[in-house]
Amino acid sequence: MKVRTRFAPSPTGHMHLGNLWIAFLNWLWTRQQGGTVILRIEDIDRDRCREEYVRGIENDLAWMGLDYDEGPGKTGPYGSAVQSERYDIYRQILSRMEKEGAIYPCYCSRSRIHQVLSAPHEGEERPVYDGHCRNLTAEERARMTKQPCWRLRMEDGSVSFRDLFLGTVTRHLKAGADDFVVRRADGLVAYQLAVSIDDGQMGVTHVFRGNDLLDSTPYQAFLIRKLGYPVPVYGHLPLLVDTRGIRLSKRQQGITIEELRNRGSRPEDLIGLLLYLAGGLSEPRSVSLKEALEHFPFEKLTALHKKHIVLPVS
Known part of the structure; x- marks a missing residue:
């Protein structure tokens, strides 16, 4: 099987060390496997995404030497890897699912959803939907005035999926309680649907991402399988957090790749730092991409099984 992975940032800000952490480890493993790297731009939310951030992502990856085989400017055999250029695909699949009865309109207001998700549910460890609109009749739907x-x-x-670090993960799903949104009321395709279609259609075999997304993976695995595609193998990586235990975000200062570059950091310095955080080095030092590829297979990166990793103060 030909390995195909994707780095899939949302262009809502400048890339930071937490983004680079995922991009680098994805690239390193894929290149060591002789696989294909896809840069997928997840820009379906046009109110928050900006073209300048897309260019910034491309510039940061190029500066680091993290090349990709398919993505902006490199259309692959499965079409564009820019989500805003794939709306027709999403609409066609949504239309088919509606005709098949696989999806249904939900007219619940935000306040009602908030109340439902906030209410305690015996035996449940996560918020659940109560299936309120699941079995509305055609007459009941016709009386609704809210856009669903x-x-x-x-x-x-x-539903089960395989994770490189966690082994086989199984989640029990319930009709109604786990009915998740695939299209928002404003007409935008929901993240869960877009990413599942894209991973399936693009032949993605392995997905590396932060373990904060672990709870959403069973839904995507279910949907990918329902759409008729093989479920990828996942690699849920520990999050990088600051000394207060807060995950890195685009709002924090001093950690974007652009800022680090302007302060004099070199790609080799950041590669060495990331390998140190991953448990491949006893202390940070400059490491070239060539050296990383040749001497740092994943089995040498001992920290990848942790829940989170604290970024040392610079």
Whole structure:
């Protein structure tokens, strides 16, 4: 099987060390496997995404030497890797799912959803939907005046996926309670649907991302399988956090790749820092991409099983 992975940032700000952490480890593993790297731009939320941030992502990756095989300017065999250019694909699949009865309109207000998700549910460790709109009749729907979102009609059962660090992960899903949104009320395609379609259609075999997304993976695995595609192998990586335990974000100062570059950091310095954080080095030092590829296979990166990793103060 030909390895195909994707680095899929949302262009809502400048890339920071937390983004680079995922991009670098994804690139390193894929290149060591002789696989294909896809740069997928997840820009379906046009109110928050900006073209300048897309250019910034491309510039930061190029400066680091993290090349990609498919992405902006490099259309692959599966079409564009820019989500805003894939709306027709999403609409066609949504239309098909509606005709098949696989999705249904939900007219619940935000305040009602908030109340439902905030209410305690015996035996549940996560917020659940109560399936309020799941079985509305055609007459009941016709009386509704609110623009609906659309939810996937989930089935009772278990879904499993394989993770490189966690082994086999199994989640029990319930009809109604786990009916998640696939299209928002404002007409925008929901993240869960877009990413599942893209991973399936683009033949992605392995997905590296932060472990904060672990709870959403069973839904994507379910949907990918329902759409008829093989479920990728996942690699949920520990998050980089600051000394207060807060995950790195685009709002924090001094950690964007652009800022680090302007302060005199070199790509080799950042590669060495990331390998140190991953448990491949006893202390940070400059490491070239060539050296990283040849001497740092994943089995040498001992910290990748942690829940989070504290970024040392610079």
